Amino acid sequence: MSASDGASVSAPRLIVLSGPSGVGKSTLLAYLRTHNPEWWLSVSATTRFPRPGERHGVEYYFVSRAEFEAMAAAGDLLEWAEFAGNLYGTPRLPVEDQLAAGRSVLLELELEGARQVRQAMPEALLVFLKPPSWEELVRRLTHRGTEPQDVIDARLARAREELAAESEFDVSLVNTSVEEVAAELVALTRAPSPRPAP
Template sequence: MAATSRGTTPEPPDVRPRLTVLSGPSGVGKSTVVAHMRKVHPQVWLSVSATTRQPRPGEQDGVQYHFVSDDEFDKLVANGELLEWAEFAGNRYGTPRRAVQERLESGEPVLLEIDLQGARLVRESMPEAQLVFLAPPSWDELVRRLTGRGTESPEVIERRLGAAKIELAAESEFDVTLVNTSVEDVARELLALMDVV
Protein backbone atom coordinates (compact mmCIF):
# COMPACT_ATOMS: atom_id res chain seq x y z
CA MET A 1 0.00 0.00 0.00
CA ALA A 2 1.34 3.43 -0.96
CA ALA A 3 2.10 5.81 1.87
CA THR A 4 -0.01 8.92 1.97
CA SER A 5 0.37 12.07 3.97
CA ARG A 6 -2.62 13.96 5.25
CA GLY A 7 -2.94 17.61 5.93
CA THR A 8 0.61 18.47 4.88
CA THR A 9 1.59 20.64 2.02
CA PRO A 10 4.76 20.02 0.10
CA GLU A 11 7.67 22.28 0.92
CA PRO A 12 7.99 25.08 -1.63
CA PRO A 13 11.00 24.70 -3.88
CA ASP A 14 14.07 26.76 -3.10
CA VAL A 15 13.35 30.03 -4.87
CA ARG A 16 16.60 31.82 -4.21
CA PRO A 17 17.40 34.18 -7.07
CA ARG A 18 19.90 33.04 -9.64
CA LEU A 19 22.95 35.00 -10.57
CA THR A 20 22.34 36.78 -13.89
CA VAL A 21 25.28 37.60 -16.15
CA LEU A 22 24.93 40.24 -18.87
CA SER A 23 27.52 40.13 -21.63
CA GLY A 24 27.91 41.15 -25.25
CA PRO A 25 30.27 42.96 -27.59
CA SER A 26 31.87 46.30 -26.79
CA GLY A 27 29.62 49.19 -27.81
CA VAL A 28 26.37 47.23 -27.61
CA GLY A 29 25.12 49.31 -24.66
CA LYS A 30 25.49 47.02 -21.63
CA SER A 31 26.35 49.84 -19.20
CA THR A 32 23.51 52.03 -20.49
CA VAL A 33 20.96 49.22 -20.05
CA VAL A 34 22.23 48.41 -16.54
CA ALA A 35 22.21 52.10 -15.49
CA HIS A 36 18.60 52.47 -16.68
CA MET A 37 17.53 49.23 -15.03
CA ARG A 38 19.05 50.20 -11.67
CA LYS A 39 17.42 53.63 -11.82
CA VAL A 40 14.02 51.95 -12.16
CA HIS A 41 14.81 49.04 -9.76
CA PRO A 42 17.64 50.03 -7.39
CA GLN A 43 17.17 46.78 -5.44
CA VAL A 44 18.99 44.90 -8.21
CA TRP A 45 22.52 44.50 -6.88
CA LEU A 46 25.29 45.04 -9.41
CA SER A 47 28.59 43.50 -8.42
CA VAL A 48 31.49 45.96 -8.13
CA SER A 49 34.63 44.58 -9.80
CA ALA A 50 38.15 44.73 -8.42
CA THR A 51 40.68 46.28 -10.80
CA THR A 52 44.37 47.07 -10.95
CA ARG A 53 43.80 50.18 -13.09
CA GLN A 54 44.14 53.64 -11.57
CA PRO A 55 40.93 55.53 -10.66
CA ARG A 56 39.77 58.07 -13.24
CA PRO A 57 38.77 61.56 -12.06
CA GLY A 58 35.53 61.35 -10.05
CA GLU A 59 35.69 57.58 -9.49
CA GLN A 60 35.44 56.35 -5.90
CA ASP A 61 36.83 53.16 -4.43
CA GLY A 62 34.00 50.71 -3.78
CA VAL A 63 31.56 52.56 -6.04
CA GLN A 64 32.73 52.16 -9.65
CA TYR A 65 35.46 49.63 -8.76
CA HIS A 66 37.48 48.28 -5.87
CA PHE A 67 40.91 49.68 -6.79
CA VAL A 68 43.69 47.29 -5.77
CA SER A 69 47.43 46.90 -6.37
CA ASP A 70 48.90 44.15 -8.54
CA ASP A 71 50.03 42.32 -5.38
CA GLU A 72 46.55 42.53 -3.84
CA PHE A 73 45.02 41.22 -7.08
CA ASP A 74 47.53 38.33 -7.11
CA LYS A 75 46.39 37.40 -3.58
CA LEU A 76 42.69 37.51 -4.57
CA VAL A 77 43.43 35.11 -7.46
CA ALA A 78 45.65 32.81 -5.36
CA ASN A 79 43.05 32.57 -2.58
CA GLY A 80 40.18 31.77 -4.98
CA GLU A 81 38.39 34.97 -3.97
CA LEU A 82 37.40 35.94 -7.52
CA LEU A 83 34.46 34.36 -9.35
CA GLU A 84 36.12 35.35 -12.62
CA TRP A 85 38.88 37.65 -13.78
CA ALA A 86 40.39 38.85 -17.02
CA GLU A 87 43.08 41.17 -18.33
CA PHE A 88 42.09 44.04 -20.59
CA ALA A 89 44.30 46.83 -21.97
CA GLY A 90 47.08 46.01 -19.51
CA ASN A 91 44.88 46.01 -16.40
CA ARG A 92 43.15 43.17 -14.57
CA TYR A 93 39.48 43.10 -13.58
CA GLY A 94 37.69 40.52 -11.44
CA THR A 95 34.42 39.79 -9.61
CA PRO A 96 34.75 39.27 -5.83
CA ARG A 97 33.13 35.91 -5.05
CA ARG A 98 32.07 36.42 -1.41
CA ALA A 99 29.94 39.54 -2.02
CA VAL A 100 28.03 37.78 -4.84
CA GLN A 101 27.37 34.68 -2.71
CA GLU A 102 26.25 36.71 0.30
CA ARG A 103 23.75 38.70 -1.76
CA LEU A 104 22.33 35.57 -3.40
CA GLU A 105 22.00 33.83 -0.02
CA SER A 106 20.12 36.83 1.38
CA GLY A 107 17.61 36.57 -1.50
CA GLU A 108 18.71 39.60 -3.51
CA PRO A 109 18.80 39.52 -7.32
CA VAL A 110 22.43 39.83 -8.45
CA LEU A 111 23.64 41.09 -11.82
CA LEU A 112 27.14 40.89 -13.29
CA GLU A 113 27.99 42.98 -16.34
CA ILE A 114 31.13 41.35 -17.70
CA ASP A 115 32.91 40.39 -20.92
CA LEU A 116 32.70 37.09 -22.80
CA GLN A 117 35.77 35.59 -21.11
CA GLY A 118 34.31 36.41 -17.68
CA ALA A 119 30.91 34.96 -18.60
CA ARG A 120 32.57 31.68 -19.62
CA LEU A 121 34.43 31.51 -16.30
CA VAL A 122 31.22 32.14 -14.34
CA ARG A 123 29.52 29.33 -16.31
CA GLU A 124 32.32 26.98 -15.19
CA SER A 125 32.20 27.93 -11.50
CA MET A 126 28.43 28.57 -11.19
CA PRO A 127 26.64 26.46 -13.83
CA GLU A 128 23.26 27.51 -12.43
CA ALA A 129 23.89 31.16 -13.40
CA GLN A 130 21.70 32.64 -16.13
CA LEU A 131 23.79 34.00 -19.01
CA VAL A 132 22.18 36.78 -21.07
CA PHE A 133 23.71 37.98 -24.34
CA LEU A 134 23.05 41.57 -25.40
CA ALA A 135 23.16 41.79 -29.19
CA PRO A 136 23.12 44.86 -31.46
CA PRO A 137 20.21 45.30 -33.91
CA SER A 138 22.76 44.80 -36.73
CA TRP A 139 26.50 44.75 -37.41
CA ASP A 140 26.26 48.15 -39.12
CA GLU A 141 24.64 49.64 -36.02
CA LEU A 142 27.40 48.25 -33.80
CA VAL A 143 30.06 49.74 -36.10
CA ARG A 144 28.20 53.08 -35.99
CA ARG A 145 28.10 53.03 -32.17
CA LEU A 146 31.78 52.13 -31.82
CA THR A 147 33.01 54.69 -34.35
CA GLY A 148 30.51 57.35 -33.23
CA ARG A 149 32.05 57.64 -29.76
CA GLY A 150 34.87 59.73 -31.23
CA THR A 151 37.07 59.01 -28.23
CA GLU A 152 39.34 56.30 -29.65
CA SER A 153 41.98 56.01 -32.34
CA PRO A 154 41.26 54.09 -35.57
CA GLU A 155 43.61 51.32 -34.33
CA VAL A 156 41.64 50.87 -31.09
CA ILE A 157 38.35 50.88 -33.02
CA GLU A 158 39.71 48.20 -35.38
CA ARG A 159 40.74 46.09 -32.39
CA ARG A 160 37.31 46.51 -30.79
CA LEU A 161 35.54 45.55 -34.04
CA GLY A 162 37.72 42.45 -34.36
CA ALA A 163 36.88 41.49 -30.78
CA ALA A 164 33.19 42.20 -31.41
CA LYS A 165 33.12 39.68 -34.29
CA ILE A 166 34.51 36.99 -31.97
CA GLU A 167 32.04 37.94 -29.21
CA LEU A 168 29.05 37.89 -31.58
CA ALA A 169 30.07 34.39 -32.71
CA ALA A 170 29.72 33.19 -29.08
CA GLU A 171 26.03 34.12 -28.82
CA SER A 172 24.94 30.43 -28.88
CA GLU A 173 26.81 29.82 -25.59
CA PHE A 174 24.26 31.99 -23.75
CA ASP A 175 20.87 31.02 -22.33
CA VAL A 176 19.00 34.05 -23.70
CA THR A 177 19.67 36.76 -26.30
CA LEU A 178 18.20 40.25 -25.99
CA VAL A 179 18.52 42.63 -28.96
CA ASN A 180 19.25 46.20 -27.91
CA THR A 181 16.80 48.17 -30.07
CA SER A 182 15.52 50.15 -27.05
CA VAL A 183 17.23 50.60 -23.68
CA GLU A 184 13.87 50.71 -21.88
CA ASP A 185 12.60 47.52 -23.54
CA VAL A 186 15.82 45.58 -22.91
CA ALA A 187 15.94 46.73 -19.28
CA ARG A 188 12.32 45.56 -18.82
CA GLU A 189 13.06 42.17 -20.44
CA LEU A 190 16.17 41.74 -18.29
CA LEU A 191 14.20 42.51 -15.11
CA ALA A 192 11.58 39.93 -16.16
CA LEU A 193 14.32 37.30 -16.67
CA MET A 194 15.59 38.11 -13.17
CA ASP A 195 12.04 37.83 -11.73
CA VAL A 196 12.16 41.45 -10.56
CA VAL A 197 8.78 43.16 -10.86
Protein backbone atom coordinates in the same frame (compact mmCIF):
# COMPACT_ATOMS: atom_id res chain seq x y z
CA MET B 1 8.00 47.59 -13.40
CA SER B 2 10.66 46.86 -10.83
CA ALA B 3 12.68 43.82 -9.88
CA SER B 4 10.71 43.58 -6.64
CA ASP B 5 7.62 42.63 -8.65
CA GLY B 6 8.98 39.10 -8.97
CA ALA B 7 10.86 38.83 -5.71
CA SER B 8 8.07 37.00 -3.91
CA VAL B 9 7.54 34.36 -6.59
CA SER B 10 11.05 33.38 -7.59
CA ALA B 11 14.45 32.84 -6.06
CA PRO B 12 17.13 35.48 -6.59
CA ARG B 13 19.11 34.90 -9.75
CA LEU B 14 22.67 35.56 -10.83
CA ILE B 15 22.62 37.05 -14.31
CA VAL B 16 25.77 37.59 -16.37
CA LEU B 17 25.41 40.20 -19.11
CA SER B 18 27.84 40.20 -22.00
CA GLY B 19 27.98 41.56 -25.53
CA PRO B 20 30.21 43.40 -27.98
CA SER B 21 31.61 46.87 -27.35
CA GLY B 22 29.16 49.55 -28.42
CA VAL B 23 26.05 47.43 -27.92
CA GLY B 24 24.88 49.57 -24.99
CA LYS B 25 25.79 47.63 -21.85
CA SER B 26 26.87 50.70 -19.87
CA THR B 27 23.70 52.60 -20.77
CA LEU B 28 21.61 49.62 -19.71
CA LEU B 29 23.43 49.32 -16.38
CA ALA B 30 22.92 53.02 -15.67
CA TYR B 31 19.20 52.61 -16.36
CA LEU B 32 18.95 49.60 -14.07
CA ARG B 33 20.74 51.43 -11.26
CA THR B 34 18.11 54.16 -11.44
CA HIS B 35 14.96 52.14 -12.08
CA ASN B 36 15.68 48.79 -10.41
CA PRO B 37 17.63 49.50 -7.22
CA GLU B 38 16.44 46.16 -5.81
CA TRP B 39 19.01 44.51 -8.08
CA TRP B 40 22.62 44.42 -7.00
CA LEU B 41 25.14 45.34 -9.67
CA SER B 42 28.49 43.78 -8.92
CA VAL B 43 31.54 45.94 -8.25
CA SER B 44 34.79 44.64 -9.73
CA ALA B 45 38.23 44.68 -8.16
CA THR B 46 41.04 46.24 -10.19
CA THR B 47 44.72 47.03 -9.91
CA ARG B 48 44.46 50.23 -11.95
CA PHE B 49 44.55 53.61 -10.24
CA PRO B 50 41.26 55.45 -9.63
CA ARG B 51 40.24 58.04 -12.19
CA PRO B 52 38.99 61.44 -11.02
CA GLY B 53 35.66 61.03 -9.23
CA GLU B 54 35.92 57.26 -8.82
CA ARG B 55 35.41 55.91 -5.28
CA HIS B 56 36.69 52.73 -3.69
CA GLY B 57 33.84 50.24 -3.33
CA VAL B 58 31.53 52.18 -5.66
CA GLU B 59 32.97 52.10 -9.19
CA TYR B 60 35.66 49.55 -8.29
CA TYR B 61 37.52 48.01 -5.39
CA PHE B 62 41.00 49.45 -5.94
CA VAL B 63 43.65 46.98 -4.77
CA SER B 64 47.37 46.38 -5.29
CA ARG B 65 48.58 43.72 -7.71
CA ALA B 66 49.80 41.64 -4.75
CA GLU B 67 46.36 41.84 -3.10
CA PHE B 68 44.65 40.92 -6.36
CA GLU B 69 46.93 37.96 -7.01
CA ALA B 70 46.33 36.72 -3.46
CA MET B 71 42.55 36.90 -4.01
CA ALA B 72 42.87 34.94 -7.26
CA ALA B 73 45.09 32.29 -5.67
CA ALA B 74 42.65 31.85 -2.78
CA GLY B 75 39.68 31.33 -5.10
CA ASP B 76 38.08 34.58 -3.93
CA LEU B 77 37.33 35.74 -7.48
CA LEU B 78 34.54 34.35 -9.67
CA GLU B 79 36.47 35.47 -12.74
CA TRP B 80 39.40 37.66 -13.61
CA ALA B 81 41.43 38.85 -16.57
CA GLU B 82 44.14 41.32 -17.52
CA PHE B 83 43.49 44.28 -19.80
CA ALA B 84 46.06 46.90 -20.81
CA GLY B 85 48.42 45.92 -18.01
CA ASN B 86 45.79 46.01 -15.24
CA LEU B 87 43.95 43.15 -13.55
CA TYR B 88 40.15 43.10 -13.22
CA GLY B 89 38.00 40.56 -11.41
CA THR B 90 34.71 39.86 -9.64
CA PRO B 91 34.95 39.18 -5.88
CA ARG B 92 33.01 36.02 -5.04
CA LEU B 93 31.86 36.76 -1.46
CA PRO B 94 29.77 39.91 -2.14
CA VAL B 95 27.92 38.09 -4.94
CA GLU B 96 27.16 35.11 -2.71
CA ASP B 97 26.10 37.39 0.17
CA GLN B 98 23.66 39.35 -2.01
CA LEU B 99 22.11 36.18 -3.44
CA ALA B 100 21.75 34.76 0.08
CA ALA B 101 20.01 37.99 1.12
CA GLY B 102 17.43 37.47 -1.63
CA ARG B 103 18.67 40.02 -4.18
CA SER B 104 19.18 39.24 -7.85
CA VAL B 105 22.72 40.03 -8.97
CA LEU B 106 23.87 41.35 -12.35
CA LEU B 107 27.44 41.02 -13.59
CA GLU B 108 28.59 42.81 -16.74
CA LEU B 109 31.50 40.82 -18.13
CA GLU B 110 33.56 40.21 -21.22
CA LEU B 111 33.17 36.88 -23.00
CA GLU B 112 36.03 35.17 -21.14
CA GLY B 113 34.71 36.38 -17.80
CA ALA B 114 31.26 34.98 -18.59
CA ARG B 115 32.84 31.62 -19.41
CA GLN B 116 34.71 31.62 -16.09
CA VAL B 117 31.52 32.37 -14.13
CA ARG B 118 29.77 29.51 -15.94
CA GLN B 119 32.47 27.21 -14.54
CA ALA B 120 32.46 28.73 -11.04
CA MET B 121 28.67 29.08 -10.63
CA PRO B 122 26.87 26.84 -13.15
CA GLU B 123 23.49 28.11 -11.96
CA ALA B 124 24.26 31.58 -13.38
CA LEU B 125 22.10 32.70 -16.29
CA LEU B 126 24.24 34.00 -19.17
CA VAL B 127 22.55 36.74 -21.21
CA PHE B 128 23.96 37.96 -24.51
CA LEU B 129 23.11 41.54 -25.51
CA LYS B 130 23.35 42.07 -29.25
CA PRO B 131 22.73 45.02 -31.59
CA PRO B 132 19.75 45.19 -33.96
CA SER B 133 22.21 44.67 -36.83
CA TRP B 134 25.92 44.62 -37.61
CA GLU B 135 25.50 47.92 -39.45
CA GLU B 136 24.03 49.53 -36.34
CA LEU B 137 26.93 48.34 -34.20
CA VAL B 138 29.43 49.78 -36.70
CA ARG B 139 27.50 53.07 -36.65
CA ARG B 140 27.54 53.25 -32.85
CA LEU B 141 31.28 52.58 -32.64
CA THR B 142 32.31 54.91 -35.45
CA HIS B 143 30.08 57.81 -34.35
CA ARG B 144 31.48 58.01 -30.82
CA GLY B 145 34.21 60.29 -32.12
CA THR B 146 36.47 59.44 -29.20
CA GLU B 147 38.79 56.79 -30.66
CA PRO B 148 41.21 56.53 -33.59
CA GLN B 149 40.34 54.26 -36.50
CA ASP B 150 42.79 51.52 -35.53
CA VAL B 151 41.09 51.21 -32.13
CA ILE B 152 37.68 51.09 -33.79
CA ASP B 153 38.90 48.40 -36.19
CA ALA B 154 40.20 46.35 -33.26
CA ARG B 155 36.86 46.69 -31.44
CA LEU B 156 34.97 45.58 -34.55
CA ALA B 157 37.23 42.56 -34.99
CA ARG B 158 36.64 41.63 -31.34
CA ALA B 159 32.90 42.19 -31.80
CA ARG B 160 32.83 39.62 -34.61
CA GLU B 161 34.41 37.06 -32.27
CA GLU B 162 31.93 37.87 -29.50
CA LEU B 163 28.92 37.67 -31.80
CA ALA B 164 30.14 34.27 -32.99
CA ALA B 165 29.97 33.05 -29.35
CA GLU B 166 26.28 33.92 -28.93
CA SER B 167 25.28 30.24 -28.86
CA GLU B 168 27.21 29.78 -25.58
CA PHE B 169 24.66 31.96 -23.79
CA ASP B 170 21.31 30.93 -22.33
CA VAL B 171 19.35 33.95 -23.56
CA SER B 172 19.92 36.53 -26.30
CA LEU B 173 18.35 40.00 -26.14
CA VAL B 174 18.37 42.55 -28.96
CA ASN B 175 19.08 46.06 -27.69
CA THR B 176 16.47 48.03 -29.60
CA SER B 177 15.67 50.23 -26.57
CA VAL B 178 17.09 50.33 -23.07
CA GLU B 179 13.63 50.31 -21.48
CA GLU B 180 12.56 47.16 -23.33
CA VAL B 181 15.79 45.29 -22.59
CA ALA B 182 15.61 46.28 -18.90
CA ALA B 183 12.06 44.93 -18.73
CA GLU B 184 13.16 41.68 -20.35
CA LEU B 185 15.99 41.31 -17.83
CA VAL B 186 13.57 41.87 -14.94
CA ALA B 187 11.25 39.25 -16.44
CA LEU B 188 14.13 36.74 -16.43
CA THR B 189 14.23 36.91 -12.63
CA ARG B 190 10.65 35.59 -12.57
CA ALA B 191 10.79 33.04 -15.38
CA PRO B 192 11.88 29.41 -15.01
CA SER B 193 15.45 28.78 -16.08
CA PRO B 194 15.69 28.35 -19.89
CA ARG B 195 18.17 25.48 -19.45
CA PRO B 196 18.25 22.36 -17.29
CA ALA B 197 19.83 22.63 -13.86
CA PRO B 198 23.41 21.31 -13.78
